[in-house]
Amino acid sequence: MMSDWVFNLYIFVLATFVGYQVISRVPPLLHTPLMSGTNAISGISLVASLLAAGTNHLLSELLGFVAVTCATINVVGGFLITDRMLRMFQKKPSTSPVKSAASHAGAGS
Amino acid sequence: MTPAAVLLALCYLLAAVLFILCLRGLSGPESARRGLFLGELGMLIAVVGTLLHKDIIRYDWILAGLVLGSTIGVGISAWIPMTKMPERIALSHSFGGLASALVGVAEYMREVEHLTPFKMGALGFETFLGFLTFTGSIMAFGKLSGVVRGAPVTWKGQNFINVGLFFSALVAIGFLVVHREASHVFFAVAGSGLALGVLAVLPIGGADMPVVISLLNSYAGLAACATGFALSSQILIISGALDGSSGLLLSLLMSKAMNRSFANVLFGAFGQAPEAPASSENAADARPFNEATVEDAAAVLKAAQSVIVIPGYGMAVSQAQHAVRDLAAALEKRGTDVKYAIHPVAGRMPGHMNVLLAEANVSYDKLFDLDAINDDFGHTDAVLVVGANDVVNPAAKNNASSPIFGMPVFNVEQARSVLVLKRSMKAGFSGVENELFYQPNTMMVLGDAKKTLLALVSEVRE
Numbered sequence: 001m002m003s004d005w006v007f008n009l010y011i012f013v014l015a016t017f018v019g020y021q022v023i024s025r026v027p028p029l030l031h032t033p034l035m036s037g038t039n040a041i042s043g044i045s046l047v048a049s050l051l052a053a054g055t056n057h058l059l060s061e062l063l064g065f066v067a068v069t070c071a072t073i074n075v076v077g078g079f080l081i082t083d084r085m086l087r088m089f090q091k092k093p094s095t096s097p098v099k100s101a102a103s104h105a106g107a108g109s
Numbered sequence: 110m111t112p113a114a115v116l117l118a119l120c121y122l123l124a125a126v127l128f129i130l131c132l133r134g135l136s137g138p139e140s141a142r143r144g145l146f147l148g149e150l151g152m153l154i155a156v157v158g159t160l161l162h163k164d165i166i167r168y169d170w171i172l173a174g175l176v177l178g179s180t181i182g183v184g185i186s187a188w189i190p191m192t193k194m195p196e197r198i199a200l201s202h203s204f205g206g207l208a209s210a211l212v213g214v215a216e217y218m219r220e221v222e223h224l225t226p227f228k229m230g231a232l233g234f235e236t237f238l239g240f241l242t243f244t245g246s247i248m249a250f251g252k253l254s255g256v257v258r259g260a261p262v263t264w265k266g267q268n269f270i271n272v273g274l275f276f277s278a279l280v281a282i283g284f285l286v287v288h289r290e291a292s293h294v295f296f297a298v299a300g301s302g303l304a305l306g307v308l309a310v311l312p313i314g315g316a317d318m319p320v321v322i323s324l325l326n327s328y329a330g331l332a333a334c335a336t337g338f339a340l341s342s343q344i345l346i347i348s349g350a351l352d353g354s355s356g357l358l359l360s361l362l363m364s365k366a367m368n369r370s371f372a373n374v375l376f377g378a379f380g381q382a383p384e385a386p387a388s389s390e391n392a393a394d395a396r397p398f399n400e401a402t403v404e405d406a407a408a409v410l411k412a413a414q415s416v417i418v419i420p421g422y423g424m425a426v427s428q429a430q431h432a433v434r435d436l437a438a439a440l441e442k443r444g445t446d447v448k449y450a451i452h453p454v455a456g457r458m459p460g461h462m463n464v465l466l467a468e469a470n471v472s473y474d475k476l477f478d479l480d481a482i483n484d485d486f487g488h489t490d491a492v493l494v495v496g497a498n499d500v501v502n503p504a505a506k507n508n509a510s511s512p513i514f515g516m517p518v519f520n521v522e523q524a525r526s527v528l529v530l531k532r533s534m535k536a537g538f539s540g541v542e543n544e545l546f547y548q549p550n551t552m553m554v555l556g557d558a559k560k561t562l563l564a565l566v567s568e569v570r571e
Contacts, residue, residue, distance in 0.1 A: 004341050005227045012334060015347040018129060019354035025136040028362075028453055028478055031460030032194060034135050034355060035326055039201045041128050041148060042352035045208045045333045047159045048340055052215040053174060054165030063215040065170040070208040072178020074201050075156075077186035079149050081197065084186070086145060088467040089138040091474055 033085045040078025046071035113163065120158035121344035127151030128348055132355070138473055155344060191468040192425045195322065195457040196253045202325045203246035209332035210239025210299070216339060217295055228339050229289045233282035235335035236295070237302040242328040244306030249321055252310070253457055259315040267312055274305050316499065318457040320363040320371075327356025359459050366453035366479075368505075368515035398534065401552035403561060406528050407568030409552065410436075413490035413526075415446045417482065419519060420462045421455050423496015423531070423558055430469040432562035433495055437471070439569045449475055450482045450519055452500035479517055486523040494521065494529040494545075496558050501529075502543045513541055527551040530558045 026034045049071045053064025110118070127147045134144015165171070189197050213236035217224075224232070251257030278301040281294050288294070313321050330352025337345030364371055401409075410416060418437065424430055437447040449471065455462045463476055477485075486492065494501055504511035505518040521527055522545060529546060533555055545551055554561050 005338065008338055008341060008343065008346055011343050012338075012346050012350050015125075015350035016354045019132070019351040020358060022129060022132045022136075023351075023355045023358050026132070027137070028451070028460060029463045029473055029476060030135050030138065030141060031359060032198070032458060032464045033141065033460070034132075035198055035322070035359065035459060036201070037131065037135060037145060037148065038326065038330070038352040038355040039198065039205060040152070041131065041348050042205055042330050042333045043208075044124075044128075044152065044155060044345060044348040045205065045212065045336055047155055048212045048336050048342065048345060049174070049208055050156070050159050050171055051162065051164055051340070052212050052219075053170040054162075054167055055219065056166050057215075057219045060215040060219045061167075061170045063211040063218075065174045067208040067211040067215070068171055068174025069178040069181070070204040070211075072175050073182040073185070073204050074208070075152055075182070076179045077182030078201060079145065079152070080183060081186040081189070082145055083142065085191075085194075085464055085467070086138070086141045088191075088464070088470075089141065089473050090467075091138075091472050 030086075030089070033082050033089075036078055036085065037082045040075055040082060043071050043074035043078055046075055113161075117158050117162060118343075120154050121342075124151035124155035124158075125344055125347045127154070128351060132351060190428075191464055192428050192430075194464055195318065195461060196250055198458060199246045199250040199253055199322060199325070202322070202329045203243050203250065205329040206239045206242025206246060206325075206332055208239070209329070209336050210236050210243060210302070212336055213239055213339065214299065217292075221289060221292070224289045226286045226289075230282060230286045231335050231339035233285050233295070233298055235332055235339055236299050237278050237282065238328055238332040238335060240299050240302030241306040241309075242325055242332055244303050245310045245321075245328070246306075246325050248307055248310035249318065249325060252313075252315060253318060261314040262311040267308070271305060271308050274301050274308070277301065278305070315457065316454075317367075319454050319459055319461075320360050320367070322458045323356050323359035323363055325356070327353050327360060330354070330356055363454055363459060366517060367513075368517065396547055398547050399549070399552050401528070401554050403554065403564040403568060406552060406554050406561075407565050409491055409526050409528060410440060410445075410493070410565065411443065411569055413440075413445055415448075415489045416440055416491045416493060417448050417450050417486065417489050417524070418493045418495060419450045419452075419455075419497050419501060419521065420466065420495045421452075421497025421500060422457060422461075423498075425456055425461065425465060426496065427558040429495060429559040429562055430465040430471075432559050432566065434466070434469040434471050435566045436493075436562050436569065437475075439566050443569070447475065448477055448482065448485070450479070451476050452479055452497070452519065455497060455500055479519065483520050486520040489524045490526065492521050492524040492527045494527065494531075495562070496530065498531075498543055499541065501545055502541060503545055504541065504543070508544075511541060521545060522548060522550075525550065529553050530561050531555060532557065 049064055049067035052060050053068050128151050131144045131148030134140045213232050217232050252259050278298050281298045285294055330349045334346055334349030337349055440447050451462045499513055501519050501521045503522050505513045505516040
């Protein structure tokens with residue numbers, strides 16, 4: 001029987017390897033969405049924060065509450081903003097619309 | 110294992126697979142959104158599964174945190190302008206780091222009597238890396254948003270102090286493994302993480318932010334990994350490893366795009382060049398250059414058959430991406446071929462320029478990487494440099510004494526004519542003189558890039 005940490009080390013090494021392989025295929029075009037996307041995924045520490053916040057130990061609850069808040073910001077905000085970016089990455093017909101008064105207003109906001 | 114525990118473990122496995130598929134989707138813009146949806150699904154499965162976990166006794170704090178976090182998360186994501194994206198990303202790294210660190214502290218306070226040596230070590234790393242990422246990202250955010258002075262802050266013995274702090278934290282974690290009850294040592298580790306985050310980012314200049322942001326991304330992932338080791342939670346280890354390897358890969362790419370080693374970025378305090386700025390400013394005053402009016406520039410563009418646009422951080426600063434697109438559209442209407450050349454380190458984070466141009470509705474098949482476009486400059490009529498500096502500096506190729514020597518740059522000088530939109534003739538942030546600006550085929554159009562571009566648009570449309 002393998003001890004826990006050796007088993008976890010296997011998982012870590014293999015996941016890093018998979019991550020490196022998958023991510024090296026991401027084109028530079030999508031590097032910002034990649035960054036915000038992995039950030040949302042690493043918001044999985046929400047899982048650990050939930051366990052800390054859901055105990056009957058006052059300090060753990062308080063710290064857990066802040067951690068849940070932070071991790072939720074990353075999960076919700078991370079996926080939201082990544083999707084917002086990805087929606088913009090589209091192939092457009094070669095003659096892009098010239099009129100753009102509205103988008104100028106958008107740029108100033 | 111109880112059936113419920115098995116079910117939860119299977120939920121996590123499914124979530125991990127979905128996360129990997131999510132990242133795989135990012136290998137192309139067509140599949141990216143569907144991939145992201147899979148990632149969201151994985152997160153939902155993991156969170157709902159955890160909420161049904163038997164160890165969770167009460168839900169009031171959890172609910173409060175989820176509601177508050179969602180509100181803030183939507184608030185800082187739904188409306189933030191794309192030009193603020195580097196700040197936004199830095200901020201989210203700080204949240205990720207803080208979450209990991211606080212979980213580490215909570216776990217230590219609650220479980221200190223039952224900690225195994227291995228778990229104690231993992232908690233130590235988690236807390237240290239978490240707090241380091243937290244303050245480091247806050248500093249990066251401060252530098253990006255201009256709250257903290259962007260220029261590198263250096264002092265004597267800086268690297269010695271930072272490295273010393275790092276190793277003493279390692280020693281302290283080692284001590285905790287043996288004496289887990291020494292809570293003052295634990296808090297010293299936490300404190301050194303907080304301090305090191307600030308101290309390590311202070312000496313790093315704005316132009317190096319792409320590397321720093323990627324590196325902090327990697328640290329946030331490693332902190333999540335350490336949490337996974339401490340709690341023996343495989344989903345945390347896998348997700349943390351994905352985040353960590355992504356950040357590491359991006360930092361390596363960014364360092365390579367600047368032809369600098371990791372160590373050089375971290376310890377070099379690039380852009381410091383104490384004697385260079387003064388001398389170069391004097392030189393700039395004295396040396397002749399071609400200053401062009403908007404009309405002159407428009408005439409060059411109208412005569413060109415092919416134009417390559419090179420955006421830089423200046424485009425983001427003056428929010429000129431929509432004006433760039435309008436100019437390109439006006440030129441294309443006249444039958445001119447317009448392409449965009451994107452340098453990996455243009456802007457303040459990986460992919461910064463791509464996002465801004467995508468926001469301005471520029472089709473992504475017109476955006477070209479350094480390698481894809483660098484041979485095209487020789488047969489290009491006009492190059493339009495919008496707020497870029499170092500990435501078009503020929504000194505990187507031919508001046509061995511330049512701080513940016515060896516960095517891969519665009520072969521801009523091969524084009525028939527070069528138009529540079531720049532605020533003033535002052536040396537750029539890095540304080541490095543740019544020969545390109547003084548070449549005979551270069552025309553400098555000084556002033557705010559957005560205003561210049563809008564004026565160019567109306568000239569070209571006539």
